[in-house]
Amino acid sequence: MFTTFRGGQTGTWRVLSVAPVRGETLPLMPALSVTHADTISLPPAPSSSSWRLIGVASHVRYVERLEKIALNKAQAGLGRPEASCAALIPIRKNSAWWLMSQNERRRIFEDKSRHIADSLKYLPAIARQLYHSRDLGGPFDFLTWFEYAPAHAERFEELVAMLRESEEWQFVEREVDVRLVKVV
Template identity: 65%
Template sequence: MFTVFRGGRSGAWRVTRFAPVKGASLSPTPALSVVHTLSITLPILPSPTAWRLAGVASHLRYTERAEKTQLDAVRAEIGRPEATLAALIPIKKSAAWWELAQEERRQIFEDRSHHIAASLRYLPAIARQLYHSRDLGEPFDFLTWFEYAPEHAEAFEELVRTLRATEEWRYVEREMDIRLERERLDAG
């Protein structure tokens, strides 16, 4: 199953902030739609799309059994009614990152940057889903999607600051930070 994020004039999510963090920007848009589909190619819809990014949720990489167990214990589902804020953070890593062997990337990712350990304290308040895009020929390697309630907005900012201060982030050559808001979903 593919997930396609489309920036345009309409969508369930209203863009509240659109910021290039590193590298080239995408075109700013007022809205974002998220579509889950069996095909990476979507039909042309009446609302023009400025850009589209596709990815696929996959198995966890760089994660050891104990870490997976910890993550599973505090995992929050995407789509919770109270999670009216979201962030789409597409990331492209440098050729130097991909030239490393997988165990070298793991050492940077967790042993030195503590990516999983640092993130655990923000879960389950912040739901997250990683979509892989690199092997699909997309412009970004990863599409990171986060959802959270307004009362957890500062915790999300702290999480982002923490991850961007790591050794791992030095390998990022392109990153966008798109913040979003939607109306609260009815709980039943």
């Protein structure tokens, strides 16, 4: 199933900010819609009033069995009523990352950066879903989606800061941080 994040004039999420972390940003739009479909429709003509990012929620990668069990046990689902805050963080990694074997990427992802182990303490307060988009020809490799209650906003900032300080993030060449609040 394809998930489309569309920044535009309408949507179920109000955009609070669009900030470049590394590289080129995305245009600031007032709203974001999130849709799920079995197919991808052809893109509309280029417009200054919207942008569109598409990804696929795939099987979990770079995890070992015990890590997957721990993630499944701790992870909260998306769409919880109290989770009225969200962040969309699209990321593109550099060619050095993709030239490595999967085992080499795993070593950096978990053995050195402790991406999974250190992130577990933020679950279930922060729900997350990773969408793969590298093979779909978009401008990003991953679209990371987070949802959390306003009471957990500080914890979310801690999580993002921790991830950005890891060795894995040295391979990020483009990252945009889109902050949102659910439209009631």
